[in-house]
Amino acid sequence: MKAPADLLLLPQWVVPVEPAGTLADHAVVVQDGRILDVLPADAAQARYDAAQTLALPGQALIPGLVNLHGHAAMSLFRGLADDLPLMDWLKQRIWPAEKQHVSEAFVRDGTLLAAAEMLAGGITACNDMYFYPQAAGEAYLQAGMRATLGMIVLEFPSAYAVDADDYLARGLSVRDELKDEPLLSFAFAPHAPYTIADATFGRINTLAEQLGLPIHTHIHETVDEIQDSLNQYGVRPLERLARLGLLGPNFIGVHAVHVNDAEIELMAQHGCHVAHCPSSNLKLASGIAPVAQFAAAGVNFGFGTDGAASNNRLDLFAEMRLAALLAKGVSGDAAALPAAAALKAATLDAARALNLDDRIGSIAAGKRADLVAVDLHALSSQPMFDPVSHLVYVAGREHVTHVWIDGKLKLNDRRLVHIDADDLTARAAYWRSKLTA
Incomplete structure (x- = not known):
């Protein structure tokens, strides 16, 4: 009897990142938001009865990209x-x-x-x-x-907080409220050494050690x-x-x-x-x-x-x-x-x-199914000698076709799922008018 699975992905190449290199004609099996197995495609189809099977010819399946710093x-x-x-x-x-x-x-x-x-x-x-x-x-x-939500800290007031203690109190309150959300994690985010006093850095360091959280700051x-x-x-x-x-x-x-x-x-x-x-x-x-x-x-x-x-x-x-x-x-x-x-x-x-490498960052059994399919069969990608080289030196974000997070589809054939692009465009236009008024 075949084992159940939620999703069976059949790309032309799996790029697990660790170990380095590519796996041709392999499958990635997803169950309950996790990567259940990575194995040859024929063996996967013989072993698993998936609720959904998606063939991705000419595409490379990679781990989701991680943006290590943004505002x-x-x-x-x-x-x-x-x-x-x-x-x-x-x-x-x-x-x-x-x-x-x-x-x-x-x-x-x-x-x-x-x-x-x-x-x-x-x-x-x-x-x-x-x-x-x-x-x-x-x-x-x-x-x-x-x-990963940065608990921003500054010494000077803003609309958000009045001083460093207030920034920290507000950030910790948000962490207490949202810490059980599986998609969210937290870090202390003192803006930069030129905006933070020694005493504040000392308090952040103590809290970070107590809570086991990263410290994320601009430097040099x-x-x-x-x-x-x-x-x-x-x-x-x-x-x-x-x-x-x-x-x-x-x-x-x-x-x-x-x-x-x-x-x-x-x-x-x-x-x-x-x-x-x-x-x-x-x-x-x-x-x-x-x-x-x-x-x-x-x-x-x-x-x-x-x-x-x-x-x-x-x-x-x-x-x-x-x-x-x-x-x-x-x-x-x-x-x-x-x-x-x-x-x-x-x-x-x-x-x-971000202390998340046990959950994401590579395609391995047991990790969360944060996955990205990249189309490498366009004329601009030919000929193909090394998919990894093409992912860095040839491909662009316009070649991303599908995205999954925790095994849930977020981008389907280059179309966002559950995000209204027209509504977002209207919101951006609203803020543009306010900023230029």
Whole structure:
């Protein structure tokens, strides 16, 4: 008698990520939101009686992509303040716009818009950092998307909170309310060393250790940030955080553009992670992170889109390709970040940074069925020698055809499921009119 299954997927290639390489003519079997089995297609059809069988000829099945750093609600600021350096971008345009317009409704609509864009591009999980995480969580749940909600912390007031203690209290309250949602997890999200005092960092570190949560913060994004830290504290930002005890396996440093050899070694020794955001770093003229050195030192890293206000796409296929090319160009080593390593950074390595690698990031029995089908049979993909190479250097988000999260279909033949695109377009137009009034 055949064993029951909910879904039997028959792609031309399965790309499990771990182990590296591809499996031709294999099947992935899904039951109760988990990957039940990965085995040759003929054996799968003989062994399992699936409620649904889907053939995917010419397609590669990969783990869902993991966006290691984003500000999802800022999708509503897309194109608002282009062609400015970081601090001018923040102080002259973004912070004033946030002060005037950011609210629960803004965050809910902006996050849902971002979730729709990410899902359509094969991103199944996002590490988010923004105000009103409750509203963001509601939007992710509405979209059926996996997310790590950053409990944002700043010293200065906003419409969301009045001071650091208030930010922390509000964030912890949201965590208490939503912590049992299986698609949601949490991280402390102090904005950056230049916006957080030592005492606040100390409290965050204690809470993170008590609750076993990651700490997700911007670090060494610009040269000016480092010089300001030297002027104010007498040390560079990363050294300051090391002295405060924040560095460790739960630390995710976003950007890490301007780090020296000693700092890379420091991150490696403490088991830190880096969220590499190449498009945002280039667009804001912040620089290029030394990814080849991260890899050589054993620093785990994944890719982030950052927010749509500074990218302006939430597109991890673009980040994978750009990161691989930049690593080669800067290091002078064509093998600095090979395709398989880039795909792993966008999936399993990013999941590891979020403490989710036991659940997502690779196609293996027992893991959650967060899966993406990518069409590789178009003329632009021919001839085919190596599907993994094509996924990084040839394919784009427009080639994503199907997306599943926890075995539930979210994108069906390039059409979003249960998300009303017309309604989202209308909401974006509403916020555009408010922002330009």
